[in-house]
Amino acid sequence: MSTAFYLALFLLFGLSALGVPVAFSTYVGAIAYLFATHQDPGLIVEQGLNGLFDSYLLLAVPLFVMAANFMNAGTVSDRLLTFCLALVGRFRGGLGHVNVIANIIFAGMSGSAVADAAGIGRVIIEMMRRENRYPAGYAAALTAAASVIGPIIPPSIPMVLYALISDTSIGYLFLGGILPGLLIGAVLMAMNAWIAIKRNFPRDAAVPLAEMPRITFRAFPALMLPVILLFGIYGGATTPTEAASVAAGYAFILSAVVYRGMSFKEFVHLMLDAARSTSVVGLIIASALVLNYLVASENIPALMSKKILAIETSPLVFLLAVNALFLLLGCLFDATTLILIVIPLFLPAARALHLDMVHFGIVMTVNIMIGLVTPPYGVLLFVINGITGIPLKDIIREVWPFIAVLMVALLAMILWPDMVLFLPRRFGYLG
């Protein structure tokens, strides 16, 4: 690696440490590199913009953001929660189970953990806090942990970003996330059940069976969205991007026309919000594409594979080490940064060791999503603290058991790749 490349890395990480937005730190590092190596500085436009122009898949990001925004604006969340309450409310710690189940269903329509926490998460925390039935910290901690499921069960914005950066099929990645997402739901429910018995949390009144058809009917249009999405993509009918637009269109019609929960003013506000988050992500992607050019022009993939093969580490040891490192990084860094800026540095080594790119992608996504709930920098903790006012220290005190089971689930995915790869293989993946 050249001195210029070290200079770029120094600027990237040094400026980031000072609080400079990651996209700008990356640009500054890249620009310095191009000047130092006497290359054309116009490459920052060429690499970034041509990359964006060719990545049709990326357009799924704003569409998924819109879909989740529309869903949250209408009364969709309430209807879904009533449905879940009828399903599992009767057990001890029932609302905790409702929380997880609702997040699993919502995960099938939203691709972002933050959208889930801010949307359905906010509603369910209110339910759990009514009459002070659950401690505030517990309600918030469980909600944060359950939001992690959102981007693991398809659709998933982080997986779209990983697909882009690693050239992996987004269809197989989405399929690979389904079983791990359900596993995470199961371990969270198990932990909730255990704590509920230990701390004697309440049950909710059982909903009479005769009520079920009405409740299901009310929630039915919302429940159909994940079905439409999956059919669109795996029936081979639509591309993932088109499926995302169908989801956004469907959510729009549900909220604006069928349930009449969204005004024009609100629509404008939501679009502006979508514009902002899309722009933030788009900017990081554009800068990451330039960084990828640097990595390639330094011939790092070849260097890495040589080094890795020289150490003779086994793929499993490598995977465990990378995961330990990313769990640490996840305590400090944001998910988008880790996926777009840090993962590409490890991809060459992963390829050299012949790791399966779908398995690697799912494991890393789960890992980085766990980072969203690990203090001190856990975005989901901040979001829930921001919208509910529940003190951070209460949330953090209650979140540890859930982090523990999430890590157990992650370890299981690392050790048994079949859990991730079973569904993709059933649909023709040759990995």
Added chain:
Amino acid sequence: MAALVNILRRAAETVAVICFTAMFAGFILQVVTRYVLNSPLDWTQEISVVLYLFGVFWTAAFLLRERDHVAFTVLYDIAPMRARRVMAAIGAVAIGVAFAADLPAAWDYVSYMGRQTTPVMRLRFDLVFGIFLVFMVAVVWRSVLTLRHLLGPHWREHVGDRVDPQAEEFE
């Protein structure tokens, strides 16, 4: 002055909303013509991509606030005011200098792309990519403003504790 800034911001917001709404509409049109009417239009995909590119950099140039960006602020948040002033100033200088230095080469590349057009709608690429130059100029301009603010008497306002972005967002 403040009123003018407000009007400009409103205008910029309207452009962004129209841009993303049009992108969304373009997709719906594409899906409907392809799967319902069975006679797909060839330009919907391209216009969506162009609108996406434009929307990303337009929003980044005029609408993103410092706190909207993804940044690692753990150290900044625990630093005392004076240190924050230095950190913010180093950042502003680095960004401003780098983007200003790159601007001529970026301009060259974008004008060079004027010879090529997009495959379907035959839009000249310099017009499509030109928004990136607007973004770069806005970045340089904002760095200058930030630096001036930091060197002036009211620098404490700039580095004061930020409002929690999420809390404000969801009120």
